[in-house]
């Protein structure tokens with residue numbers, strides 16, 4: 636069985652005042668069953684402090700993006716090695732907001748995944764279709780092409796996670812139906828299996844897009860949904876912990 640992962644993506648939210656949220660998550664997690672991994676990805680400005688608070692608890696931390704190179708003249712960018720140096724173990728790669736706001740292509744995402752492997756970080760590689768693509772019946776084609784081109788061949792020997800985040804469901808309150816999620820997740824599992832064999836069968840597949848305490852249980856109960864990548868609801872300890880609780884109570 637794939638060990639599930641509940642991951643919070645804070646996006647561009649949080650100042651030092653948000654550290655209480657991390658303390659609340661750490662203490663809440665201690666009373667929940669240890670049957671899933673729990674991750675928060677705060678803004679880079681807080682990553683060191685959040686990692687320190689997480690300390691030896693079950694909470695682990697990650698970055699929201701990294702540059703493909705290890706160092707150099709890239710003002711404002713952050714290398715995977717720097718994220719690891721902050722005590723993080725994961726990094727989100729290819730989020731649709733990076734793809735659209737920063738023009739990140741699949742090739743860039745694949746290079747960033749290589750950077751994550753180089754720095755011993757686990758990349759969470761995001762894929763997802765826009766509303767226009769879904770309405771044109773192109774969802775599976777878009778996902779297939781993103782999987783093929785954003786996941787480098789070197790992933791065959793590396794730990795990685797895939798997140799399916801339909802762009803139209805992110806931050807909109809519109810959650811994909813269990814049927815829509817199952818169709819895409821089953822396809823992702825099939826393609827990872829074909830490409831990577833049993834290694835592909837063992838990769839956690841996360842759903843992201845308006846996941847909340849009220850809809851988490853039915854999505855997390857789907858066979859090929861092994862956790863969630865949570866935006867808005869990860870900014871409230873109570874909601875984030877309720878999603879974690881829904882995940883472990885399914886097992």
Ligand code: 13P
Pocket residue numbers: 644730800804805806807808843844845846864865866867868
């Ligand atoms: P929301 O949960 O706010 O829809 O965001 C999802 C997401 O983009 C997580 O990476």
